[in-house]
Amino acid sequence: MKDEEQSLIQKAKNGDSAAFGKLYDRYLPPIYRFVFIKVGRKQDAEDLSQQVFASAWQNIEGFEFKGFPFSSWIYRIASNAVIDYYRTYKSNVSIDAVSEEHFSEDANDEARVDHAINMSAIRVALTRLEPDQQNVLLMKFVEDLSNKEIADALGKTEGAVRVIQHRALKQLKTHIDGTH
Amino acid sequence: MEHIKSQLKQLKAIAPDREFAARAKLQILGETRAPSFALPRVSLPHTISWGWLGAGLTTALVAIVMVIPLAFPEPTFSASLNAENIANEYGNLPINIQLKEISYEQRVNQTIASALTEVSDTKVKHLNADILKTEQAETMLPESSTTDVDAMLQQIMN
Numbered sequence: 540m541k542d543e544e545q546s547l548i549q550k551a552k553n554g555d556s557a558a559f560g561k562l563y564d565r566y567l568p569p570i571y572r573f574v575f576i577k578v579g580r581k582q583d584a585e586d587l588s589q590q591v592f593a594s595a596w597q598n599i600e601g602f603e604f605k606g607f608p609f610s611s612w613i614y615r616i617a618s619n620a621v622i623d624y625y626r627t628y629k630s631n632v633s634i635d636a637v638s639e640e641h642f643s644e645d646a647n648d649e650a651r652v653d654h655a656i657n658m659s660a661i662r663v664a665l666t667r668l669e670p671d672q673q674n675v676l677l678m679k680f681v682e683d684l685s686n687k688e689i690a691d692a693l694g695k696t697e698g699a700v701r702v703i704q705h706r707a708l709k710q711l712k713t714h715i716d717g718t719h
Numbered sequence: 720m721e722h723i724k725s726q727l728k729q730l731k732a733i734a735p736d737r738e739f740a741a742r743a744k745l746q747i748l749g750e751t752r753a754p755s756f757a758l759p760r761v762s763l764p765h766t767i768s769w770g771w772l773g774a775g776l777t778t779a780l781v782a783i784v785m786v787i788p789l790a791f792p793e794p795t796f797s798a799s800l801n802a803e804n805i806a807n808e809y810g811n812l813p814i815n816i817q818l819k820e821i822s823y824e825q826r827v828n829q830t831i832a833s834a835l836t837e838v839s840d841t842k843v844k845h846l847n848a849d850i851l852k853t854e855q856a857e858t859m860l861p862e863s864s865t866t867d868v869d870a871m872l873q874q875i876m877n
Contacts (some may be wrong), residue, residue, distance in 0.1 A: 567740055592743070660726075661726045680728055
């Protein structure tokens with residue numbers, strides 16, 4: 540997996556658009572999810588996701604392996620895009636805007652409705668956390684990234700990631716319990 | 720806490736539209752990648768920072784600038800010891816001497832020639848013996864005036 544990804548990255552660095560297309564297929568869903576959960580609007584999430592991959596394609600020549608995973612690199616671009624988004628628009632994004640249309644098309648109708656209800660609560664709670672806490676929880680529990688990948692993506696140590704994760708979970712539980 | 724984690728995992732259900740994914744992919748890959756003008760990156764060992772490297776290079780440069788004049792002293796050219804000038808001066812010396820000799824000999828020859836001409840020409844008044852005698856007689860002064868003159872000269876000299 541890693542070797543195959545490394546090969547794709549090398550080809551993409553050399554200008555092979557098909558290779559970058561495979562990386563896009565692999566990373567679009569998690570990046571879109573990450574962005575969507577943070578901005579809460581489908582259109583904005585699509586625009587930002589496209590912007591993230593366009594930036595990655597333009598700058599992939601500058602990517603160096605050196606033990607720095609590609610996933611961390613692309614999450615860092617996404618994280619910066621979200622920061623710029625809020626810095627520029629400062630819009631009042633409502634996390635309640637989530638509806639079942641955003642869910643995987645593979646899920647059945649009942650499951651999609653349940654997801655919508657549960658996600659509304661969890662996302663409202665998430666938005667009340669600090670950006671770093673949101674990032675750590677999303678990367679860790681939604682995207683299943685390792686602590687090292689998260690640390691690389693956020694420019695922090697693995698120890699700091701563990702501390703943020705612990706505090707974020709406690710705070711998130713407090714917020715969710717407070718809404719019930 | 721496990722409940723929270725499981726709730727978070729539900730967010731995995733979020734996925735992009737297939738239509739959007741395909742359209743965005745075409746647009747992104749259709750863009751020509753801008754040529755990279757970035758300078759090549761230089762990696763330094765962790766033990767060396769750019770600051771220390773800069774200071775070291777500056778010191779080395781100063782040392783080189785100071786040592787070069789000592790290692791390769793610039794030859795001093797004295798005008799009096801310049802071989803080329805000396806050769807030129809030496810080459811011109813006989814010519815100058817000869818020119819001066821020629822000039823001197825010309826003047827001597829002219830003087831001698833004019834002297835001989837004057838001696839041989841008896842028609843010239845101041846060389847005619849009769850005229851000279853006449854003039855000598857005319858210039859003979861009375862004795863008394865000579866005595867007076869001598870006395871006056873004596874007085875001046877005293």
